[in-house]
Each structure stands twice: as C-alpha cells, then as structure tokens.
Amino acid sequence: MPLTGLERWIEAQERFDGLRSTALAAGGARFCDLAYANAWGGPNDEVRAILRAAAESSGELDLQYTPYGGAVTSRRHAAQALARRTGLPFKHDHVVLTPGAMSALSLSVRAFREGGNVVIPTPTWLDHPLYVAMHRHEPRLVPLRDDFALDLEALAAAIDEETHAVILTCPGNPTGHLFGEDELRALAEVLCSAPRAANAPPPLLVSDECHRDYVPADRSFLSPARFYDRTAVIYSYGKRFLVQGQRLGYVAVSPRHPEAAALVAALRRLARAGGFGTPTALMQLALPDLEALAPAVEGVLARKERTRAALVEAGLETRGDATMFLYVRCADDWAATTALAKRGVLVLPAAIFHHHGWLRITASARDDMLERGIEHLVAVLREEVA
Numbered sequence: 001m002p003l004t005g006l007e008r009w010i011e012a013q014e015r016f017d018g019l020r021s022t023a024l025a026a027g028g029a030r031f032c033d034l035a036y037a038n039a040w041g042g043p044n045d046e047v048r049a050i051l052r053a054a055a056e057s058s059g060e061l062d063l064q065y066t067p068y069g070g071a072v073t074s075r076r077h078a079a080q081a082l083a084r085r086t087g088l089p090f091k092h093d094h095v096v097l098t099p100g101a102m103s104a105l106s107l108s109v110r111a112f113r114e115g116g117n118v119v120i121p122t123p124t125w126l127d128h129p130l131y132v133a134m135h136r137h138e139p140r141l142v143p144l145r146d147d148f149a150l151d152l153e154a155l156a157a158a159i160d161e162e163t164h165a166v167i168l169t170c171p172g173n174p175t176g177h178l179f180g181e182d183e184l185r186a187l188a189e190v191l192c193s194a195p196r197a198a199n200a201p202p203p204l205l206v207s208d209e210c211h212r213d214y215v216p217a218d219r220s221f222l223s224p225a226r227f228y229d230r231t232a233v234i235y236s237y238g239k240r241f242l243v244q245g246q247r248l249g250y251v252a253v254s255p256r257h258p259e260a261a262a263l264v265a266a267l268r269r270l271a272r273a274g275g276f277g278t279p280t281a282l283m284q285l286a287l288p289d290l291e292a293l294a295p296a297v298e299g300v301l302a303r304k305e306r307t308r309a310a311l312v313e314a315g316l317e318t319r320g321d322a323t324m325f326l327y328v329r330c331a332d333d334w335a336a337t338t339a340l341a342k343r344g345v346l347v348l349p350a351a352i353f354h355h356h357g358w359l360r361i362t363a364s365a366r367d368d369m370l371e372r373g374i375e376h377l378v379a380v381l382r383e384e385v386a
C-alpha cells in the first residue's frame with residue numbers, strides 16, 4: 001500500500017534495516033552493534049532501582065491514566081530542571097510530557113496549519129523530515145557547512161513566508177557539533193528578520209536537545225531557547241539514562257514565547273487527537289527521581305575518546321565533540337556499511353541522516369564490540385582507498 005509520499009524519507013532506513021540481518025548472520029556471537037545508541041550493558045543500577053521503586057509504588061491511581069501532557073508533579077520536576085539548566089522560568093505548564101522525543105517532535109510539527117515548509121539544517125536526526133512530511137509540510141533540507149556549523153546565509157535564503165519552523169539538533173546528531181553562542185545568536189537574528197505574511201508570527205525554533213547530557217564537562221551546552229523566544233525544546237530521558245525503550249521525553253515551550261500558553265494547549269490537544277497519549281504512568285512516577293540523578297555519561301565518553309584515538313591513529317578523519325557518537329569520513333557510505341555488515345559489524349551510513357560520505361558509530365556499544373568493530377572499520381576503509 002502506498003505511504004502517501006513518505007517513502008522517500010523512509011527508504012534509506014528500510015535499506016539499512018535489511019543490512020541488520022546480514023550483520024547478525026555474519027557476526028554470530030561476534031556481532032558488533034555500533035549503529036543505534038542502544039546500550040548493550042543496559043542502564044546502571046541506580047536507574048534500575050528507580051524504575052523498580054516506581055513499579056512498587058502503592059498509591060491507588062499510580063498506574064492509571066494520567067492527564068494529556070502528563071501529571072503535574074512530573075511536569076513540574078521536568079520544568080524545574082530545565083529552568084536550572086537554561087536560566088529561563090520554565091513552569092509545569094510549559095511542559096508536555098510525551099512517550100519519548102519522537103512523539104514530542106511529531107506533535108510539534110503537527111501544531112501548524114497544513115502546507116508550508118519546515119527548514120532543517122542537514123545532516124540531521126533521521127526522522128525529522130519524515131515527521132514534517134507526515135504532517136503535510138515540505139521538509140526543506142539546508143546543508144550545514146563543511147565544518148558542520150550553521151550556514152546562516154543558506155538558512156536565510158531557505159526561510160520564506162511559508163516557513164513554520166526550523167528544526168535544529170543541538171548538539172548535532174550525527175555530527176556531534178556543539179553550536180556556540182555567536183552561532184545561536186546569529187540564527188535568532190535570521191529567524192527574527194525572516195519574511196512574514198501579514199500578521200504571521202516568526203518561525204518556531206524546534207531545538208532537539210536529546211544529546212545535551214553527553215556534552216563533555218570541559219565544553220558548555222547552550223540551549224537556543226536562551227537566544228530566541230519562540231523556541232520549543234525537545235528532550236529524551238531514554239537517551240539520558242540509556243533506557244530508550246521506556247519512552248519518556250517532552251516538548252517544553254519557552255516561557256518567553258509570546259503565545260506559550262496557546263501553543264502548550266494545542267500540543268496537549270494534539271497529544272490526545274493524534275493518539276500519542278502520554279508516557280506510561282510508571283515512567284512519570286519515576287521522573288522526579290530520574291531528574292535528581294546525574295546521568296552516568298563518563299563511561300560512554302571515555303569509550304568514545306579511546307575509539308577516537310584508535311581511529312585517528314589509523315589515519316581516519318573523525319568528528320564528534322559533543323555527543324556519544326563519532327562521525328567517520330569514508331568515500332561511499334553505503335558501500336562501507338554493506339562491507340561492514342558482511343563482516344558482522346553494524347554502523348549507520350550518512351544516508352540515514354540525509355547526508356553522504358560518512359559513517360556514524362556509537363560509544364554506547366560494549367568495549368569488545370567497539371574494539372573488534374574498529375579493526376573491521378579500519379580494514380574496510382583502507383580497502384576503499386586501495
């Protein structure tokens with residue numbers, strides 16, 4: 001059955017899914033999964049204890065329906081943490097809890113009238129354009145610069161009177177680029193001076209901050225919400241605690257957004273109308289304790305740096321400052337991904353991220369997977385140039 005125009009945005013994903021069985025069959029017990037952020041070692045004991053305590057909670061309605069947008073107490077904890085992080089006065093009524101960042105993103109691009117376009121600096125997380133197309137807007141992909149910083153001129157040229165929003169992955173995924181203050185201020189200026197139809201508001205900035213916890217301690221993460229009032233922040237607790245199957249995230253509308261209350265009300269209605277629902281009651285119960293727990297990112301980041309050192313020593317060009325991922329330059333990303341799958345190693349080709357000529361690998365994999373996987377990666381990329 002036709003997917004009403006969405007095929008184009010799913011094709012690369014489906015082609016990659018086919019390679020997963022190749023890699024599993026070829027790798028057997030020595031399969032190396034360096035593709036998605038799945039943590040093979042699972043979450044740590046503290047996270048497991050919080051989930052257990054939530055499941056054992058004995059309030060009468062603890063595991064029953066919660067309001068669309070989420071329970072007030074859980075939203076309050078999320079808002080307070082975001083307020084501390086950004087310095088902006090986020091309150092519970094700026095936050096809509098969702099089953100993961102995916103539904104937060106999808107809801108956010110559903111909030112506009114049909115038609116128009118959404119501008120997306122690219123490479124970007126795989127399904128951003130898919131959600132835009134799904135809600136009948138044009139995904140307008142604008143390449144980042146070669147150093148993966150924003151191409152402000154190209155963005156200004158792409159934004160027109162029909163632009164509802166810009167979606168920025170902050171820090172960049174797959175690139176690991178950390179957007180700095182000058183860059184974010186300049187983006188805010190581009191958005192404020194964007195051409196508008198009569199009485200139409202400036203575009204919304206959807207800041208996808210799923211990876212902000214993985215910014216190394218010697219760098220600082222800045223949310224674009226600090227520089228542009230019409231920002232909606234997207235977040236994933238699944239990513240922060242490596243419990244991605246548990247589906248907990250949010251969209252939080254900046255308290256400085258002039259129509260914040262109306263936008264949050266619309267998002268809550270859409271959560272109901274779209275059947276997105278809310279995160280499970282169990283994850284909402286766990287949220288206050290999860291918010292109080294610092295994510296244990298050091299292990300992943302140390303593994304990433306060891307992997308980076310091995311890749312650099314092998315002469316490979318590698319990026320990835322501010323996420324758990326490394327982005328490795330290659331000649332043909334599909335050819336390299338296929339060759340690696342045949343060796344039992346799964347990596348993500350840049351095509352998944354609407355880009356080409358790079359591979360993304362994740363440091364959430366086990367040490368032994370990374371060590372073996374890197375040997376194969378180096379061998380395959382050397383064969384490429386031979």
Ligand SMILES: Cc1ncc(COP(=O)(O)O)c(C=O)c1O
Pocket residue numbers: 037099100101102103125169173208210211235236237238239244247248249
């Ligand atoms: C940038 C980005 N946005 C959104 C998501 C989806 O997050 P969730 O699993 O919370 O839906 C991911 C997951 O990999 C991501 O990397």
